[in-house]
Amino acid sequence: MSPSLGVQVGRLARRSITRTLRQPTIIVPNFVFPLFMLAVVSAGGDQVTDVKGFPTDSYITFVLGATLVQGSAGAATMAGNALGSDISTGFLSRLTLTPIRASTVVIAPLAGVALLGVAQAVVFLLVGLAAGVSVEAGVAGALALLAVVLLMVLAFGAIGLLAAVLTGSAEQVQALVALVLALLFMSSMLMPRNLIEQDWFRTIATYNPMSYLVEATRSLLITGWDVEALAVGCGLAAAAMILALAAAVASLNRSILKA
C-alpha cells in the first residue's frame, strides 16, 4: 500500500531536518562565513557611501542584502550534498524502492535546508539590526525579506539537487561553492550597477542573475517596497527552482524504472 502524499513528504522532510541539525560541521560555516564576509566588507566600505548617487549612508545595510543571498546560496551545496550522499550510499535506491513518488524523494532534502536558511536569515538580520541596520520596509518588510530568502534558499537548493542527480556525487557538488562565490562577487554585491565604473564589470553584473537576487533583498532594506526589484528577484528564483526541480525529477525518472 502506498503511503499518502502527506506521510511521504512529512517523513522525508523530518529526516532531512534531523540529519541537517545533527551535522554541526555543515551548519556552523553556513552561519559564520557570510557574517565574516559582512564584517570584512562593511568595515572598509563607509567611504563608498559618499559616492554620488549611492542609495544609502550605511554600507553595512547595503551589503547585508548580499549577505542574505550568500547565506541562501549555501543551500545549493547543502541540498546537493545531502542528495549526493544518498546517491553514493545507496540510500536513494532504498527510497526509490518504496512505493513513493520520485519527485518526493528529490524534493524532500529541501526541508532541512529551508529551515536552516530561514534560521540563518533571522540571525543575519538580527546581527545587522544590532550593528545599526534598519529595514526601510518596516516589520512587514522584514518578514517579507525572510520569505524572499526562503524562496532563494529553495532555488539554490533545487540547483544543488540537480547537480547531485546529474553527477551522482556529493564531492562534485562542492564545485558549486566556487561558482556561487564567483557569481556573487561579479554581481552588484558591493556597488549598485549604475555606479560600477568598469564597463565590462557592469555588463557582467547586468547579465548576472545574482545581481537581481541581491537587489531584491536590498530593496526591502534600503528602498522600501520596490515591487519591480522584488518581482524580478523572486521571479528569477522561482523560475530557477521550478526548472531545476523539474530537470532533477526528470533525470531521476529516466535513470530508474519508476513505472
Next chain:
Amino acid sequence: MDSSTDRHTTRSRLIPTLPMLAFVAGQKAGAELPVGSQLVVGRDAGAADVVLDEDDQVSRRHAAFSPAGSGLTVQDLGSTNGTFVNGRRLEHATALSAGDRVELGETAIEVRLSDAMVADPAPAAPAAPPQGAPGASALPPNTVEAEDLVKEFRGHRAVDGVSLFVNPGEIYGFLGPNGAGKSTTVHMLTTLLPPTSGTARVAGFDVKTQGGSVRTAIGVALQAAALDPNLDAWEHMDLQTALQGLPKGQRRQRGAELLERVGLTDAAGRRVGGYSGGMKRRLDLALALVHRPRVLFLDEPTTGLDPQSRTALWEEVARLVREEGMTVFLTTQYLEEADIMADRVGIIDHGEIVAEDTPASLKAEIGGATVEVLPLESADFAAVSQVLARFGELVGAAHKGVAVRLPPGVDDLADVIRSLDAESLRVSNVQLHAPTLDDVFLAKTGRSLEGAAGEDPAENGAAQQLTIVPGAPSAVPGQ
C-alpha cells in the same frame, strides 16, 4: 450471457489448466484445489491458505505449493514432522510431477498436472481462491525470470543475454567475480536500472512496465548497506515502515520485531554511523523485510563481514526461506556462500551465465578430485605435466602449477607423489582437492574465480595440502 455466467465460464476454462492438488486422505479428502498462486498448507487459520486444523501432526505453516513455469513446486516450511514426496522427506523446494504423492501428517495429496497448463505465471490467469482458504489471494508466484537480459554502458555489455528462472521458495546463488555483471543484473531485476534489451519478471510482474508492483513484492539489500549515518536504527525503521505504507499502529511493533530478530534492539537508539559493518548489514536486511516481501534480493550481503556476522546472516536468510517461504536471489563472490546457501547456482562471467545447476550437480559435472603440483624448478614443468598426465586429464591450475583431474573415486595422492619421486622431480607444493565451484568456474572459463585463489583451502574442508620444503625430498601426505 449474464455476468455471473461469464465469470463461471472463465473459471471453468482456467481451472483445468492450472496444477491441481487432489486431497486423497486426511481432513480434506475428496477436495481438489487449483494452484494459481502460492498456497500455504498448515494448521493455523491465520497463517495458512489451506487449513488442516484437525491434524495434530501438521505444523502451523507446514508446506507451500507454488506454480513454477508450467509446473508446480512444493517446499516444506520448517514443519516439525516434515513433508514427504513419494515417501521421501523434503529437504528443499522440489518440482513435482503429475501423480506425485505429497504427504503431511495424515493428509495425502495427489498432484495433477494438465497438458494444457498455464505456462505464464502472470496474474492474467489467477486461480480461483480455494474454498475455506482465508487469505488466499491471486498473487502470482514468487519467481524471478529473465530472458536474454542485456545491459550496455557506453557500448560495453555489462550483462550479455542473461536468462534464468528462480523457483518460488528457492535460494538462487548468483556467483561470479568482481565485475562479472552480478550487481547490474540485480539492479535490473529490482527496477533500479532499465535493461538495454531483454525481459524480466519478478514475482510475476514485468520490471519494465510494472515497476511499482515489482517494488511492492521485493525486498532489496544492496552491496553497500544503504543507511543514513545520522539516524539511529529506530529512525530508520520509522521511516521505512511509514514509506512502505504500514498502518501507523503497526509501525513500531514491526520495527521492534525486526530489530529484535537481527539482534539490534540494544543498539537501536545509537546512530548508525557508529555501527560495525555487521550491524549495518543486519539493519539493512531488517529494513528490506519491513513490508514482508515475497522475493528478497541480497547483493553480496556478506562481503567484508567477519565469520560470525556472516554465519548469523546466513541463518537469518535460511530462516526466511524456511519459515516464510521467501524466494531469495543472492549474489556472491564467495564459493563457500554459494555452496552452503544456494539451492541452485548460476555462475556468471563477463556478463554471461556459464553454468547453472545445484552446487552438487555442478561439481559432479567436473568429475573426480584434482591434484595440483607446483614444480620447484620451472624447467621441470613439462616433465611434471608428463607424469601427471598418466593419472588423468590435465586441467588448468589455479596456482601456477600443473593440475590433473583424477578419475571419479580416485583421491589418493600417494601414487602421484611416488611417481614424481621416481622421476626425481622436486616439487614445492602438492594439493589434492575435491571439486569445488571454483573448479566449475575454472572448467567453464579457464580462469579461477577472483579471490578464490587466495582462500585458505583448509577453511572449506575440501583440500588436503602438502607443502614441501624446497630441496627436501618429496613426501607422502600424512607422513
